Amino acid sequence: KGIWQELRLEGGRLVRRSRHVHAVNDVSFTVGRGEVFSIVGESGCGKSTTARTIIKLIEPRSGQIVYDGEDITAYDAKQMLPFRRRMQMVFQNPYASLNPRHTIRRILTEPMLFHKLAVDRREADDKAMLLLDKVGLRQEQADRFPHQFSGGQRQRISIARALALSPEFVIADEPVSALDVSIQAQILNLMMDLREEFNLSYLFIAHDLAVVKHISDRIAVMYLGKIVEMGPKQELFARPLHPYTQGLFASVPKLGGKSLQETSLSGDVPATPTELPIGCHFHARCPYTRPICHEQAPMMKDSGSGHYAACHILEG
Ligand code: SF4
Ligand code: MG
DSSP, X not given: OOHXXXXXXXXXXXXXXXXXXXXXXXXXXXXXXXXXXXXXXOTTSSHHHHHHHHTTSSOOSSSOOEETTEEOTTXXXXXXHHHHHHEEEEOSOHHHHXXXXXXXXXXXXXXHHHTTSSSSHHHHHHHHHHHHHHXXXXXXXXXXXXXXXXXXHHHHHHHHHHHTTOOSEEEEESTTTTSOHHHXXXXXXXXXXXXXXXXXXXXXXXSOHHHHHTTOSEEEXXXXXXXXXXXXXXXHXXXXXXXXXXXXXXXXXXXXXXXXXXXXXXXXXXXXXXXXXXXXXXXXXXXXXXXXXXXXXXXXXXXXXXXXXXXXXXXX
16 A cells, blocks of 8 residues: 555556557666756657656666666566655646545555654654645645645645655656646745755656746756757756757747747657657758758767757767
């Protein structure tokens, strides 16, 4: 029982839907302690697949996942148990990720008891009440069910549940995308306050550059299963190198505004990973395509200060 099973259940669901899991290739990055690292890209680019692979809700076919110096790539469920506590996930849809038949009290206390972070129900309960305060909910609300809360409140509950296990690393997969514009900034601010207070590292997933602009230390831009550009936020915003990133900036919406697909980037994202183009994945939509772009995939190249991009034009 508890969070671990919930995660396994989620994993099982993903496995059954594995035909629809977006393929991810050659994605390589490190999230530092206390850092907010964001992955940005259009829907279907593999952001969520990447996130779920890190906590092994999806098993990687190759590559390596190292957490705090420990290679967890081949770990089985039992070996993963302590990591299931240290790494927590907040999902896009709080409606789907909270058990509708459990009270908030139970949603928060069960994982603590399962992971032995509280000696008894009473201690778990005290901790749960404290967490409700921290996420801006009232203790009197503890015996209500998820459906009795608004979307923003439900996301606060998801965040409290993640924090119940005293994690070090929180993966937030589009945590504000499903929320009203007026609520988005509140949740982002809450997450940043909690980061400070609990000394958290975040991997933040978004389809919207505006969402990650204020919160990120570093940003990676993903396109069709690959990271095409990555760098410190200021660098990336001041000098976007990859044509795709430049397209994103040209179309950057206000917080909660139009999604990227509706804006200035032209052409369609290929429907399935099996239709992935040869060469640069972006060549069908790129305004600078050269013959080599149809044949050869560009490599990530460091342009200084940890700012990387993969584009033939940049190779000179
Ligand atoms: Fe455009 Fe070629 Fe660069 Fe790809 S490698 S982004 S197609 S110029
Ligand atoms: Mg997603």
